[in-house]
Amino acid sequence: MEDQTRPRRERILDAAEELFALHGYDGVTLRQIARRAGVDVALANYHFGRKLDLFQAVFERRAAFLNNARREALHRCQGEAGETGPTLEQIIEAFLRPLELAQETGDTGWRHYLALIAYINNSPYWGPKMMSHLFDALVQEFIEALGKALPDARREDLYWCYQNLSGALTLTLAQTRRIDNLSGGLCRSADLQAAYDHMIPFVAAGFRKVCSSRAEL
Amino acid sequence: MEDQTRPRRERILDAAEELFALHGYDGVTLRQIARRAGVDVALANYHFGRKLDLFQAVFERRAAFLNNARREALHRCQGEAGETGPTLEQIIEAFLRPLELAQETGDTGWRHYLALIAYINNSPYWGPKMMSHLFDALVQEFIEALGKALPDARREDLYWCYQNLSGALTLTLAQTRRIDNLSGGLCRSADLQAAYDHMIPFVAAGFRKVCSSRAEL
DNA sequence: CAGCGTATTCAACGGTTGTTGAATTTGCAA
DNA sequence: TTGCAAATTCAACAACCGTTGAATACGCTG
Numbered sequence: 001m002e003d004q005t006r007p008r009r010e011r012i013l014d015a016a017e018e019l020f021a022l023h024g025y026d027g028v029t030l031r032q033i034a035r036r037a038g039v040d041v042a043l044a045n046y047h048f049g050r051k052l053d054l055f056q057a058v059f060e061r062r063a064a065f066l067n068n069a070r071r072e073a074l075h076r077c078q079g080e081a082g083e084t085g086p087t088l089e090q091i092i093e094a095f096l097r098p099l100e101l102a103q104e105t106g107d108t109g110w111r112h113y114l115a116l117i118a119y120i121n122n123s124p125y126w127g128p129k130m131m132s133h134l135f136d137a138l139v140q141e142f143i144e145a146l147g148k149a150l151p152d153a154r155r156e157d158l159y160w161c162y163q164n165l166s167g168a169l170t171l172t173l174a175q176t177r178r179i180d181n182l183s184g185g186l187c188r189s190a191d192l193q194a195a196y197d198h199m200i201p202f203v204a205a206g207f208r209k210v211c212s213s214r215a216e217l
Numbered sequence: 218m219e220d221q222t223r224p225r226r227e228r229i230l231d232a233a234e235e236l237f238a239l240h241g242y243d244g245v246t247l248r249q250i251a252r253r254a255g256v257d258v259a260l261a262n263y264h265f266g267r268k269l270d271l272f273q274a275v276f277e278r279r280a281a282f283l284n285n286a287r288r289e290a291l292h293r294c295q296g297e298a299g300e301t302g303p304t305l306e307q308i309i310e311a312f313l314r315p316l317e318l319a320q321e322t323g324d325t326g327w328r329h330y331l332a333l334i335a336y337i338n339n340s341p342y343w344g345p346k347m348m349s350h351l352f353d354a355l356v357q358e359f360i361e362a363l364g365k366a367l368p369d370a371r372r373e374d375l376y377w378c379y380q381n382l383s384g385a386l387t388l389t390l391a392q393t394r395r396i397d398n399l400s401g402g403l404c405r406s407a408d409l410q411a412a413y414d415h416m417i418p419f420v421a422a423g424f425r426k427v428c429s430s431r432a433e434l
Numbered sequence: 435c436a437g438c439g440t441a442t443t444c445a446a447c448g449g450t451t452g453t454t455g456a457a458t459t460t461g462c463a464a
Numbered sequence: 465t466t467g468c469a470a471a472t473t474c475a476a477c478a479a480c481c482g483t484t485g486a487a488t489a490c491g492c493t494g
Contacts, residue, residue: 008442022342027243030482040443045483047441115341122339124332125239127393139399159400160415166395167388168381176344178383182356183376198377202423209422210415225472247452257473262453264471 002037009047011037014109016044017058021115025055025126059134062113067138069098074145088149088204095142096169100196103173111175118173121166146207153211161210165203172199219254226264228254231326233261234275238332242272242343276351279330284355286315291362305366305421312359313386317413320390328392335390338383363424370428378427382420389416 002011015036019028030051034041048054073094077086086094102110117134120126143158150158177189187194219228232253236245247268251258265271290311294303303311319327334351337343360375367375394406404411 024241024243024340026241027342029480031480041482042444042484043442051482118339121395122335122388122391122393123241124391124393125244127391127395128398131393131395132398136399156400156403156411157415159396159404160411161419162399163388163396163404163412164385164416164419167386168384170388171339171380171384174339174341174344176339176341176348178338178344178348179376179380181345181349182353182379183373186373187376187380194373194377195380198374198427199381201426202378202381205422205426206419210419246450248450258452259454259474260472268452 004038008037008039008043012039012044012047012054013058013061016054017109017116018112020055020058021112021119024119024123030054056130058113058116059130062110063134066098066102067135069102070095070138071141073098074142078145085148086145088146088207089200091142091145091149092165092200092204092207095165096196096200099169099173100192103192114173115175118170121170122174150207150211157211161207164206168199168203172196221255225254225256225260229256229261229264229271230275230278233271234326234333235329237272237275238329238336241336241340247271273347275330275333276347279327280351283315283319284352286319287312287355288358290315291359295362302365303362305363305424306417308359308362308366309382309417309421309424312382313413313417316386316390317409320409331390332392335387338387339391367424367428374428378424381423385416385420389413 002015006014012033015033016028019033019036030044031041033054034044044051044054048057074091077090077094080086081090099114103114120130139162143162146162147153147155147158172189172192172195175189179187180189189195219232223231229250232250233245236250236253247261248258250271251261261268261271265274291308294307294311297303298307316331320331337347356379360379363379364370364372364375389406389409389412392406396404397406406412
């Protein structure tokens with residue numbers, strides 16, 4: 001059920017990550033988590049304290065790594081672009097590809113982790129409590145870069161476009177397999193390369209349309 | 218807390234709708250719902266049976282009305298367009314505007330209902346169980362229409378673009394107020410007209426970019 | 435092997451959950 | 465008013481929840 005050689009503390013995080021991503025915070029029991037980790041119930045409390053602290057520990061385990069990967073991708077494309085700055089597509093690519101890479105790792109934990117991010121980002125309850133603490137600084141950096149690539153954009157238009165990007169990304173991270181059913185098997189949620197290969201030009205075209213000079217809405 | 222003149226059965230649905238939208242299925246107690254409705258716990262079971270049946274009753278109450286409104290909007294723009302068929306923007310408008318209209322009603326129940334739709338659409342657990350039953354027929358009609366407006370589009374590209382549209386819409390329906398914080402008050406989640414006025418050209422440009430003739434990804 | 439701190443389990447607690455059957459109230463027809 | 469069915473409440477059930485303190489096992493240093 002779970003790799004019995006890993007340290008128990010990690011196994012609890014793994015199990016919590018997966019189950020929280022699938023059923024949400026209230027849909028999962030500490031006893032379910034413990035059973036999946038092959039561990040006694042009380043051990044979760046011993047290592048993490050209250051249930052809510054375990055929930056947050058799951059986020060913090062991978063947050064720094066993920067933010068660094070995305071920030072480095074942005075800085076790299078900025079460095080390569082030089083004076084003129086990177087193109088819209090390059091910025092969006094820097095924002096999205098690190099996620100695809102993480103999802104395609106052998107470590108399935110990343111898939112669960114990003115599905116969990118999708119869960120809180122879409123939740124009116126958790127979203128305000130957790131998203132800004134985790135991602136605000138990084139997102140503002142990207143919006144800054146997008147503004148330079150679209151010099152005529154109004155500030156508010158950039159934020160609305162970012163919300164559209166964030167929503168499209170969130171649904172892909174959630175891995176609901178809805179597109180599998182809808183397309184009759186023609187598209188598969190698990191085909192992440194196809195997902196991002198379609199998302200990047202889609203989103204870039206949207207930004208350009210809405211944020212180009214003197215665009216009338 | 219809740220309009221005491223409405224029939225109790227409706228008040229239970231109202232309370233369930235609002236609380237489920239905010240906290241999800243497992244995050245809400247039948248006792249919380251009953252208290253909010255000003256009613257005894259057992260009454261929910263009397264009217265709806267198990268908790269899961271109440272959950273589904275919430276969806277079915279407004280599903281037919283919503284699907285009819287969107288289908289009529291599509292048929293209307295198809296009728297007006299005549300031979301050539303409606304433009305991409307007109308189809309997307311028919312898909313989205315009925316939602317904006319519902320959200321802007323005095324009836325706040327619609328806002329909660331659509332936030333609940335966002336919750337299940339983004340959930341790996343509920344999505345497959347509920348979305349296709351509720352919306353598949355309607356969505357296929359829209360994809361059909363989109364395919365006619367983009368005659369060179371490959372079938373799979375249409376579905377991937379629809380997923381991007383669905384994601385952007387879902388995050389807006391969820392009403393998480395994240396954009397309010399992120400933009401420092403410049404944009405407000407509650408400003409639905411601004412949300413849809415930005416979403417429609419954004420999405421239309423994305424479809425065109427990805428689905429136009431011989432586009433290379 | 436002794437000793438000691440950490441990791442893990444055991445057993446139990448008070449509180450809450452969904453659900454139910456019986457009792458009570460309500461609304462309306464005869 | 466009586467009678468009867470639908471609506472609503474009351475009281476209680478077994479099951480499960482998160483959490484805790486004490487007891488046990490483990491892993492290391494001396």
